[in-house]
Amino acid sequence: MKNQNDGIRYDALKLGNQVCFPLYACSKELVRQYGPYLKELNLTYTQYIVMMVMWEKETVSSRELAECLHLDYGTLTPVLKRLDQAGYIRRERSAEDERLLTLTVTKEGKKLREKAVSIPPCIAECMGLSAEEFRTLYVLTYKALRNMESKDN
Amino acid sequence: MKNQNDGIRYDALKLGNQVCFPLYACSKELVRQYGPYLKELNLTYTQYIVMMVMWEKETVSSRELAECLHLDYGTLTPVLKRLDQAGYIRRERSAEDERLLTLTVTKEGKKLREKAVSIPPCIAECMGLSAEEFRTLYVLTYKALRNMESKDN
């Protein structure tokens, strides 16, 4: 009797019943799959998503970047320094407000975009989901993300 | 003209069109949401998923654990040492095969399970998805995970 009740009581704690775990494992595996492709661009996954924003916006404030990537400065500062060092972006203080750090993609940085265009289809292929499934995954992850962020005020 | 074509050409590289990014961000945010709850058990998320396996199996080999958590020894070794140090698990070499590391949950470790049962509903609530959506997310992430793992040999 005790065992039966315990089984039910603890069911939600089984790894196989968790939604969080496959999400976490899938995310890690995904980043790992990027590895070989990004290695050719000398980028890590985090550096890659920074560059994605830079390609799109050309110029962006550090704060804006942190917000749209959901990263804090503790993570971002060293990443940006490495990208600067590599010559892909330029970091400079804003003249009007000395606190603000403005980031600009360099010519070298733009070149990477040309090489990067081939990556998304490869990743999509290796995930092996249908267009419909990709869309569903997109919608659900963003929904959960939004919900969680609204929680921590 | 060039700009128009470029727009289309680079569309897949926009952050907003990526499936990988919300998955990655959602996973991180999820782990962050666990923080306050796990802090009361003196566990990190990684330590928590190790304990979930330990609670379920009582005894497990290090290799088996690595496999089902999709973690390598570089990650696992220090995590297991900390859990051992904290008194939640015991690490011992197998007598028959000195290479094998056998892990056993301690009485202290089992106590944590009682406290942990309250966590899954809190996390589910803060993700704010319906039962149907949870199931879909579960299925899709496992499917992608399986597909990706079949790729790397």
Add this chain to the structure above:
DNA sequence: CAAGATTTACTTGTGCACAATTATGTTAGC
């Protein structure tokens, strides 16, 4: 305008996460 609050960014410390290398025990083939 001066003091305190706020914003922006950096720093420090801890703990993953993984690739690559090393170490050691076990097994297989000759």
Add this chain to the structure above:
DNA sequence: GCTAACATAATTGTGCACAAGTAAATCTTG
């Protein structure tokens, strides 16, 4: 039985990721 292959685990090195604390510039408010 001995050596080469293999399996298991630990180590090393690099780079996130985030909390907490610090610093400096700007803004607010009396």
